[in-house]
Amino acid sequence: HKPTGLVVMCQTERSQLGNKEKAMDMMRTKLYDEEVRKAEEAISHKRKSLVSTGDRSAKIRTYNYPQGRVTDHRIGVTVYNLDNVLNGDIQEFIDALQFAENAEKLATES
Structure with missing residues (x-):
């Protein structure tokens, strides 16, 4: 001590x-x-x-209906299947978020 x-x-x-x-x-x-x-x-x-701070710059996702696009701003992933995402098919985002979280953990451990 x-x-x-x-x-x-x-x-x-x-x-x-x-x-x-x-x-x-x-x-x-x-x-x-x-x-x-x-x-x-x-x-x-x-x-x-x-x-989150709650201000507009801290948004998590953008849903662009005219282009059928969804962007997750936390990890910078954009997918072009808005209808599927709105129907609950979010596995692509889940996988990307888990990958980003694991990469962050590895970075902080070393």
Whole structure:
């Protein structure tokens, strides 16, 4: 473990041993609180990265009816079978999204 820079002092007990035990309890509480804060911050950061901002530039898909085209902007895939997609045939998008997700995982692991 690297030093955290946390310092606690306690002089409320009558004995030096009592003060030391009380100080250790205070240190454990501070360390626990710091770890909880870090964990909550990491969860918050992850959640923010998963949620879209909601502005128009963050759109996921475009459906172009005159050209029969569907584009998924997250992965840059365009298919020209709008009718099939609207009827639920989205396997091509699912495959492309899984491929992109796996490629991203590999990139972050190395």
